[in-house]
Amino acid sequence: MGSTENHVCGAATRFAPSPTGYLHLGHAYAALFAEAAARAEGGRFIVRMEDIDVGRCRPSFDAAILDDLGWLGLSWDEPIRRQSEHLDDYATALDEMRHLGLLYPCFCTRKDIQAEIAAAGQAPHGPDGPLYPGTCRTLSPGERERRINEESPFALRLDMEKATALTGALTWHLPGGDPIKARPQVFGDVVLARKDVPTSYHLAVTVDDHLQGITVVTRGEDLYQATHVHRLLQALLGLKTPLYEHHRLLVGETGRRLAKRDQGLTLRALRQSGKSPAEVRRMVGYD
Ligand code: GLU
Secondary structure (H helix, E strand, O other): OOOOEOOOOOOEEEEOOOOOOOOEHHHHHHHHHHHHHHHHOOOEEEEEEOOOOOOOOOHHHHHHHHHHHHHHOOOOOOOOEEHHHOHHHHHHHHHHHHHOOOEEEEOOOHHHHHHHHHHHOOOOEEOOEEOOOOHHHHOOHHHHHHHHHOOOOOEEEEOHHHHHHHHOOOEEEOOOOOEEEOOHHHHOOOEEEOOOOOOOHHHHHHHHHHHOOOOEEEEEHHHOOHHHHHHHHHHHHOOOEOEEEEEOOOEOOOOOEOOOOOHHHEHHHHHHOOOOHHHHHHHOOOO
């Protein structure tokens, strides 16, 4: 338990895409933002592949992403870490939390959760939608064992109330900013290991940022709320807390944030249309 705040002196930053599609202009901005933050401090910039989503990630996108980043003129300081190759690290972290009595198996399907919420008439909402109603939190040990023995698939959820009671109040910081009070409760009992993959975004990213010595996490403001959960996991696992900088998201002509569906704004498409790396950098404000 406990954690140490990092001090920025040669910041280490990362760009952490998921190889589920081609990079678009928004990714180029995020990557250049992270690289600039590292280089400004004479620090380290790394690229990490967040490829735990086995159903959606493709080696061909992984290769295309690295190729596009290189074309844009980015270079990174360490071999690429691929999350799918480090499941042991996440298992170790899960074991620690299991020993603290903070995890429980959740057998619910999406449908079960929707039905439970409908029956209750309402459910508090968090950043990812309605909060999990806690159905499996109160299963008896016998019932859990029975379902595990009959090989019902299960996820592992964090008992948020127990976890926050254990850590007490926590804060995190923007570079040079006042402390921000961590409010992981807004997510309810988050999933830390999915039914199909023995980890989750929240767990893998927290463990990796620690193991890779990241001192400033730069990422889109859509992930601002996730930082509350990551801060809690750091405290539970005794990991260092980086600084967090959430950058704006680029929007398309309709004012909607760019997404993988914006095919015309992928770096691939821009390259094919004859744009140079310098032009693309200029389009996102990094010339
Ligand atoms: N892999 C995430 C994404 O592609 C970014 C994760 C992070 O920066 O924490 O949106």
